[in-house]
Amino acid sequence: MATDNTLVETSNGPIQGFDDGRAKSWKGVRYAAPPIGDLRWRAPEPPEKWTTVADATRYGWVCPQPVDPRIPIDLGAPQGEDCLTLNVWASSDTAAGDRKPVMVWVHGGAYILGSASQPLYDGRALTSAGEAIVVTVNYRIGALGFLDLSEFDTPRRRFDSNLGLRDVLAALRWVQDNIAAFGGDPGRVTLFGESAGAGIITTLLTSPAAEGLFSAAIAQSSPATSVYDVSRAHGITRLVLDRLGMTASDVDRLPDLGVDVIVAAATEVFYDVPVRNPGTLAFAPIVDGDIVPDYPVKLAREGRSHPVPLIIGTNKHEAALFKWMKSPLMPITPEAINAMFTEIAAEQPTLELPTEDKIGTAYAGLRGKARGMGVARDVGFRMPSVWLAEGHSAVAPVYLYRFDFSTPMLRLLRIAAAHATELPFVWGNLVTGPKDPTFKLGGLKTGALVSERIRTRWLNFATHAEPTGMRGEPEWLPYSEPDRACLLIDKQDTVASDIDTHIRATWGTQVLNFR
Template structure:
């Protein structure tokens, strides 16, 4: 049954066929995280009624313009960005195929699953696997923790990490309908995506959602505590010029992105080599620093392949990013 129409628990999705690979794009896995839901935990999207057109990528998370990160032709930015994409071979197999869930990179601030670089057609054709690519909230929308700076605001933290967990739960529930094996899920990512992978290994509630992990150029130690998160949040509030909860929820998304970019640029200058936005050791979802948990062998016990891509940091030089200042003095340190 190599149909483009797939009936899954979450809905019936109509996809496209390209070079002997089927894909279903822009599948919503969460309610829009905007308005009253901005800076709140993601909620699962309700199961869809009727046939869903899954032939085009969903919106990308609002982010600063970056020529080094092409988002794809016709990409539209919108806070309603929590969608995923599924690729599968044209022909169904006798047994369920292994599943690979991709988390894109971008310093926790840039990127999208719709980037042309992440088209999984060739990988699926060559590897005979199911590939799922995921959008998660970025920058201030996904990694800002307002719980310390605005304690009575009704805000939540570690939002992007929770987005990924919700997407992995969607995979567990639905991937069998696309020919995938929910008991053979590999989560893999590069740069910030690799950081999310190593962080997931220290999240107790992630146990059982994946069975193997691949982390490419993971900034595994770029995970910070609540005091540092509050300091970043206060800097963001100053730059946005808003601190009341209702005003924060109503602030134009362009202003939120601009304030987030200002903080993104500022933090590496005052605290060299660190990221403004990253997962937070909150004592709850993420009880301890992943680097400590993994060093002591207490992470989720799944096989892990980890390494660093050649010339990884050259992208930051191209971007003229203050995150990794490429100077003689820095190299000599």
Template sequence: MTADARRATDHALVVDTANGPVRGIDDGTVKSWKGIRYAAAPVGELRWRAPEAPARWTEPLDATRVGPVCPQPTDPKLPIDLGAPQGDDCLTLNVWAASDVDAGAGKPVMVCVHGGAYILGSSAQPLYHGRALASSGDVVIVTFNYRLGALGFLDLSSFGDQFATNVGIRDVLFALQWVRDNIAAFGGDPDRVTIFGESAGAGIVTTLLASPAAAGLFHAAIAQSSPATSVYDRTRAQRVAEQFLDVLDVRADEAHRLDAVPITAVTAAAQRVFDDVPSTTPGTLAFAPIIDGDLVPAHPVELAREGRTHRVPLIIGTNKHEASLFRWMKSPLMPITPKAIREMFSAIAAEQPGLQLPSEAQIREAYRGKTKIIGMRVARDIGFRMPSIWFAEGHCDVAPVYLYRFDFTTPMLRLLRLGAAHATELPYVWGNLVAGPKDPTFKLGGLKAGKAVSARIRTRWLNFAVDATPTGPQGDPAWPAYRKDDRATLVIDAQDRVVDDLDADVRTAWGDQVLSFR
């Protein structure tokens, strides 16, 4: 390449955003811009406030490396490669587009909300590298960081006006507004945005589907393993906040000084509260979206069942063996033992005395098998499967819904008794199948079949994003939409198949009453 050609290529990779120009890189197949600041660093008095625009810059900033990830606890039982060091200036995003996609190309956009139980993870994780998805040239990919744990999902609003509610949700909305205002310069169409996420990221997706503040910011949605009912009221959230203050030895009338508490102390306290809450109250999370009457006016699943969600097409589903990951990790996040399940049911009954819970006989009828297997299935369904079905049952009245279950696994994952565990679909969605030499997934084979599964699921997700528009086609992932007369469900496996009313027994056992903690 000549010097003039190189200069021309470099210039083409400089994109002027609303906050200032950024310079990316082109590897010959995909262009990328990483670590773009979409909001000011949430430090000092901004730590628990709504995000604010960053200071404008004039010279092109280097956008060839990901930015810092949100400060978070590190769990030796779950050694996640976060992809970058932790740091306060974490509100950044990354953009990928095929090399031949130029400004004004008007390509559909897919915006990912990463998972991690609302306390872990980052957009810099190698798993979320967007090259494979963007290389087709069909879409522009965006990933971003948002505040996690106590920084993003601790409700301190009862201690003073300087604390905003649902700070992590506000970050997500701010990132989506950045996409709306800037993505055309990267070749994307701001009127064809699909938001997609897994686990906590999917919980944010289903929450935003019921949030008035999200209207018009996305035009299709994909929720993979959404804990859609893990949204709590302010009374419960205040109890968690008081517990957090106790751990830090901070009185309620001293909450104003939380801005100055060292970040290491904040994340350590968050870890302790995160561990304690599900141990004392099985089935609940310490950090999650709360009903604040503003961003989240009511329980998202209940709003869906009332026909009050945004009228955008939705793919929603779960994995066949969701709970096995939590058993393998020895995590208290999901109640698996009979004792923990009974405690969870007792707590639900105490908080919602009018709710008709399934009897033990009904559960045993729906979940035939050994006691341990029943516990795993109950945990899977109350945590992920039934919330997704309840949401689908409501949302399908206002927009097309496509329900799936991911069943594919490999010989090694079967040997480890993980199967199609929580999050195991992610490598197939992203096309990043092998996470380094220590990844055991394909050690006993299955890579050829896995590549075929990945190709199919990526095609379905991409087709859905390409077809979904505000006024035209409603997204077509190439399987029948979910309707209450047949409840068509795609089973994703070595060979995909569509099954009518796949969840009939379980749905009958749980009924149509939404189980949630207030």
């Protein structure tokens, strides 16, 4: 039952959390006003202050999103537009004056799925050792968070860009203002996330608006080059309007439209775009000249990223999950790969794309979809992470990793170390329900040891800005030439030199960025 040690006075008003004897939690904490009505497609506004104690024992609403049977996500809470809330965890013995390091999580989901309340992201395992405060953030996704309507600004109606990014920035400002009251240190905030969440992080690494809001970052499987220009964003906007049966003259009516109608139209566009234009997403950050001044990887390679320590990496078999789900989000067939190359060549005619011989050398012995999975993995995740690591290492320490561990069941399903399979190990939530197949054929004991090692490194990084391991574990050196050290996370951790030498030779130093 709730006790006084979970009563916290925030800058917006008092909240009451819950202490289960292992960890304290505060759920559904409002960090911005409800983004509804006139605030739909507007930058987040401060919430109205309150004086009576607000209940913070239940998760807040989840941003409205499609329900995809191929991706059975337990969102942990009902859907609703009033979704700009966050959750805080601390060990039960944490006091307000402790100044513990803070880890702020940005969930993934291709910029259209997911929530901060997913059971997978329950913060008790990460915080129960008492080493850090954990915060998970809800932000607007899909058309509500990444549809760019700014070209339709009028004196009567204004629309802002990159709303999902602006939400995360607002949450980070809330952390700066409030986390000390929970026992956290606002000067030691590590921003960490996976997939689209990691894409937000690598984008904010070069955003002027994010300066000073976090002191370290962890990007797990970031689609760092999936950031588009305004013209592409406007094309997506018109596709959504077409699905809604609207024209530019009807845009004023959008804030009054039912959210279910918007989600349905956006979902159709979300699945149609990567079929028409393989390798691209419908909804993603855009270069708006404001929150995102230019392509993040380009800026990082020019030495223009925030000088904060960074852990960045990918999984060994990223594309296997998309093949297993029969998802169009990653191009793996020869036809889709060729279409992607054709589009890149048309958009960037001066770019030197790899020849068929180079592709054959880098992916020797692989044919058809197997080769396509390798190409998709490296174009979508591995090379963007390597390119960003190369650039960012000039301004701050970078630690590169690759997650190789897989359980017998995941190998049987031919998923192995696929996209997102590292998440249970990072969070220490290895079995999230009776339908979780991960350990059905064993491997739980080994998996628990893998999880303990990862959490130790992530927590030490948040605490000391260095990802030191447990006693006896290899030293993980910063990424730099000529060694290009990379931590390989498997049954045992190892540190290897330049594991990407062949794909680097294939893809070169020119960044593949869809415009």
